[in-house]
Amino acid sequence: MRIRPNFTHNKKSLALNLSALSLAFLMPLKSLAFSPFVVQDIRVTGLQSAEPGMVFSYLPVGVGGTFTEEQATDTVQRLYATGLFDDVTINTNNRVVDIQVIERPIVSSLIYEGMNAFNDKQLNASLLEVGFGEGRPLNPALLDRAKEEVRSQYILKGHYGATIDHTLTPLPGNRVGVSFQIQEGGRARIKDINFVGNEAYSSSALRRQMMQTTPGYMTWFTGSHRFSREGLEQDTQNLRNFYMNRGYLDFYISEPQVTISTDRNDITLNFTVDEGEPYTIRKQQLAGDLMGLNEELRGLIVQREGQVFDNSRAQETVRRIQSRFGELGYALAEVNIHPITDPETNQVDVTYFVNPGNRIYVRRINIGGNVRTRDEVIRRELRQQESAWYDEARLNTSRDRIDRLGYFNTIDITQVPVAGTADQIDINVDVKEKPTGLINLGVGYGSSDKLSFMAGISQDNIFGSGTNLGLQVNTGRYNRAGVIHHTDPYFTSSGISRTTSLYFRENRPYNDFVYNQDDRTYKVRSYGFGMNFGVPISEYDRVFLGATFENNRITLPKEDHQGWVVIPKAYRDFVDEYGDNTNV
Structure with a gap:
């Protein structure tokens, strides 16, 4: 076998199509074989984005190692397998390995x-x-x-x-x-929906259970006549639930057949069902580890013997039992429904298998999704505590309290088991914030005040602190008012709220005779400051108490104008006795 002094090893010289790597193993390499040699240097050319170190990592040898033809073939294959290169060439000359690549963009x-x-x-x-x-x-x-x-x-x-x-x-x-x-083209519309095998319920009754429909008067607006695979899967499940909730435990629905018209604009849906017969409940029982709560848990069963089996009500029973165990700290309690049917009598024996699992501690509560609202605003509403027994009732109360804040569109609370433990979970509270600010502007016109203006701005979650701040201004010719108020729902750590308000009012009587002559009538100007406290007496009730300080100033017209306007005697007597400036 002759050894060439200059060896070129690539997909072109070997007549290999290395995009199909399997051919690299099939082509004979005898004519291009070379004797192993000790590598003196390795060069890589053609790189633009990749690092040379990445190419070196695919070489089976380094400088000073022995390089063979099998290693060259393997290196080409491995570099192609990265998907980074359109072409890979390995040349050897004077114990130097030259790797030339063409990178893919x-x-x-x-x-x-x-x-x-x-x-x-x-x-x-x-x-x-x-x-x-x-x-x-x-x-x-x-x-x-x-x-x-x-x-x-x-x-x-x-x-x-x-x-x-x-x-x-x-x-x-x-x-x-x-x-x-x-x-895109248009979405295919549902031309017809057909059912085969239904006897107990008509096709029209089954169509009413589906989200997707044939064209109708309002489908141009709802779009329910447009076909989608997701909608078909949901409709199949809806039909299954419809029968299961009416006792048809043997109900079976085959994969729907979708027929498309030649122009791909119309679709026909064909459903084949096997209804079976409805089953009534003969016996219901609880099994598994009931923890001595047999009678209490039996009282949570929604259905009674003699009724037609309803899968939705059976699932409600499961939720009730799980919720009861959740209140006791068993967050991962499992309840499985096991119906045993008797086709001869069309009766079913229902068994609820209960597995409470381990009593669970809450290791950590994680808050997420709050971009603007501070964590403490959410945490102070939680009734479930960290490093405490899991309590589903407290967790539901926590959800309600967070929802009543009014700061979030959605609130999702999930439990995540802690890896490596059997009795700990983390609780994730994920919220989606909504706008909580409000600006209102208004213009009014009346026979006395003529034009009047009103404006207001309020923020229910100012700077994400969970406190409320608002300003309201009304102004007209005879009446003016301005109010600024601030509410801190957690003025104290125990949940006592404080509302502080500062206001201004100015009132003047209307009189056609002195219209547009401000110095010939009286006016009452008031400034006030109030503070109220709300003391919680339960999760949902508060008792409010507070005080308000108000300064009133009455301005009467000058003496030389008394003949021009009638001043109520009560105002004149009040000023004579108490003065024009009083506090209440």
């Missing part, structure tokens, strides 16, 4: 043109599941899979006529922008 952006049915985030997440996305090398095979994935997502939404094309835009730095041109 990195996808720097994904653009969806003509897309309305999804948002970018949804499709980006779907494409990542097939290995395609921003920051990853552009693999032609994965690009084709990405297009098919986008089309599959549209089919799930009912867009059977959607077409997907793509455009690649080279960018500096060995980067590329990928743009998908999408023609």
Whole structure:
């Protein structure tokens, strides 16, 4: 066997299509075989984004090691398998290993043109599941899979006529922008819904249980006549629940058949069902570890013997039993329904198997989703404490109290078992905040005041502190008022609230004779300061008490104008006796 002094080992010289790696093992390498040698140097050329250290990590030898033809083949295969390169060449000359690569460009952006049915985030997440996305090398095979994935997502939404094309835009730095041109087409509409095998209930009754419908008077607005795979799955479950809630424990529904018209605009849904017969309850019992609560738990069973079995009411029984054990600290209690049917008599024996599990401690309570609201605002509403027994009743009360704050759209409380323990959980409280500020402006017109203006601004969660601050101003020719108020619901750590208010009022009587002559009538001007406290006496009730200081000043017209206007004698007598400035 002759050894060439200059050896080139790549997919071209070996006539290997290394994109299909299996062929690398099948091609004979005898004509290009070389004797092992000790590596004096290793060089890598052609890199633009990847680091040389990454390439070196795939080499089985380093400087001073012995390099063989099998190792060269293996190195080429392994570098191709990374998906980073379009071409890999290994040359050897004078004990120097020269690795030449052509990098694939990195996808720097994904653009969806003509897309309305999804948002970018949804499709980006779907494409990542097939290995395609921003920051990853552009693999032609994965690009084709990405297009098919986008089309599959549209089919799930009912867009059977959607077409997907793509455009690649080279960018500096060995980067590329990928743009998908999408023609969504219209969502296929449901032309007809057919049922086979239903006897107890008519097809129209079953159609009423479905979210998706055939075209009707209002479907142009609701869109319920447009087909989607998610809607089909939900409708199948709705039909199953409909029968199970009426005692049909043997009910079976096969996979719905979807028939698409040749123009891909109309769809016909065909459901095949096997109803069976309804079952009545013959006996109900509890089994498992009941912890001596047999009679109490039996009282939580919703249904009674002789009634038609209702799966929804059976599930309600499960929730009641789990909730009762949750109040005792058994957060992970399991309750399973085991119905035993007797087809000859159409009766069922229902057994609820109870497994309380371990009594659970709450290790930590984590607050999440509060961007503006401080953690302490939420934590002070919690009645479930850390390092204490889990108590579902306290947890439900905590949820209600957080909801009554009015700061959040949604409140999700979940339990997460602590890894490595059997009796501890963490509680995650995830909230979604909503706007809590309000600005109102108004203009009024009346026969006496003519034009009047009003404005107000309030914030129920000022700076995320859980306190309320508001300002209200009203002004007209004869009446003016301004109020600023602040409420701290936790003035003390025990939950006593404090409301502080500062206000101003000015009133003047209306009289046609002295209209637009301010110095010929009287006016009453008041300044006030109030403070009220709310003392909680239960989770839902408070007793309020407080005091208000008010200064009133009465201004009467000058003496030389008394003949021009009638001043109520009560005002004149009050000023004569108490003065024009009084406090209450």
